[in-house]
Amino acid sequence: MMQLDDQAYARIAKYFQLLAEPMRLKILNGLRDGEKNVSELVALSGGTQANVSKHLTMLCAANLIQREARGTKAYYSIVDQQIFDLCGLVCGQLAMQMSTAAAANESFISAMQSQANS
Amino acid sequence: MMQLDDQAYARIAKYFQLLAEPMRLKILNGLRDGEKNVSELVALSGGTQANVSKHLTMLCAANLIQREARGTKAYYSIVDQQIFDLCGLVCGQLAMQMSTAAAANESFISAMQSQANS
DNA sequence: TTTTTATATAACTATATACTCATGTAATAT
DNA sequence: ATATTACATGAGTATATAGTTATATAAAAA
Numbered sequence: 014m015m016q017l018d019d020q021a022y023a024r025i026a027k028y029f030q031l032l033a034e035p036m037r038l039k040i041l042n043g044l045r046d047g048e049k050n051v052s053e054l055v056a057l058s059g060g061t062q063a064n065v066s067k068h069l070t071m072l073c074a075a076n077l078i079q080r081e082a083r084g085t086k087a088y089y090s091i092v093d094q095q096i097f098d099l100c101g102l103v104c105g106q107l108a109m110q111m112s113t114a115a116a117a118n119e120s121f122i123s124a125m126q127s128q129a130n131s
Numbered sequence: 132m133m134q135l136d137d138q139a140y141a142r143i144a145k146y147f148q149l150l151a152e153p154m155r156l157k158i159l160n161g162l163r164d165g166e167k168n169v170s171e172l173v174a175l176s177g178g179t180q181a182n183v184s185k186h187l188t189m190l191c192a193a194n195l196i197q198r199e200a201r202g203t204k205a206y207y208s209i210v211d212q213q214i215f216d217l218c219g220l221v222c223g224q225l226a227m228q229m230s231t232a233a234a235a236n237e238s239f240i241s242a243m244q245s246q247a248n249s
Numbered sequence: 250t251t252t253t254t255a256t257a258t259a260a261c262t263a264t265a266t267a268c269t270c271a272t273g274t275a276a277t278a279t
Numbered sequence: 280a281t282a283t284t285a286c287a288t289g290a291g292t293a294t295a296t297a298g299t300t301a302t303a304t305a306a307a308a309a
Contacts, residue, residue: 022154026150030148036268038143052284052285064267066288087285102216102220104143106211179298180255181300185258203256203306203307204306
């Protein structure tokens with residue numbers, strides 16, 4: 014088992030924390046196919062300008078996205094596409110959980126039915 | 132770009148939230164090489180019994196770990212080792228960030244030095 | 250049966266953080 | 280110069296959650 018010090022756990026936790034927010038995930042997903050400016054992300058996410066801007070600032074500070082100002086606009090883009098591998102893994106996990114739950118549910122239902130029929 | 136509904140973002144965020152806590156990461160890492168009971172995890176993590184127990188209950192409710200009671204003890208184990216792929220990816224990200232930062236720092240320092248020498 | 254051991258949980262506190270509203274700032278347009 | 284557009288940020292509020300303390304529960308030992 015790899016031994017990590019407390020600081021390492023804290024760093025990893027902070028990283029996951031960034032992804033532990035629906036609006037931020039939405040924003041990141043919105044940037045999947047290329048840079049977008051703040052207004053575009055506001056429209057896309059359905060959030061308020063202030064809130065989206067704050068999330069962008071956080072993601073930028075953590076270096077998950079980068080900012081480029083052009084004129085009065087600020088364009089944000091993904092720094093490393095690998096971030097989507099993480100999300101993909103989680104989606105896979107959740108999909109599996111749900112299919113497992115569905116299967117369990119089905120077998121529960123059929124067990125109930127066969128009991129009712131006996 | 133894949134379109135996800137708000138519920139999907141919420142689910143994914145909740146999953147990441149589970150990993151966004153140093154003590155829980157420590158516990159999960161402690162289970163990497165096989166099942167352990169609560170006392171062992173308390174000793175290993177340095178947390179209190181109550182706190183470790185709570186985290187275990189959370190991880191269990193989310194189906195990241197499973198519980199098996201034997202006698203007075205409760206043994207917990209990882210449900211799907213894929214969880215460590217996630218942590219591995221994040222560690223990789225952080226390692227890269229740090230090496231990038233180190234490189235930037237070095238070039239900053241050498242720039243300062245050459246300026247001082249001029 | 251009583252005690253001990255191992256674990257879970259309820260009540261509470263402290264802290265972090267997501268959000269809103271209002272305002273600041275900076276580049277462009279008029 | 281002034282107004283407008285695009286974005287960032289400070290203050291304040293509400294909520295979530297990690298942690299502690301005390302207690303409940305349940306199996307095993309005495």
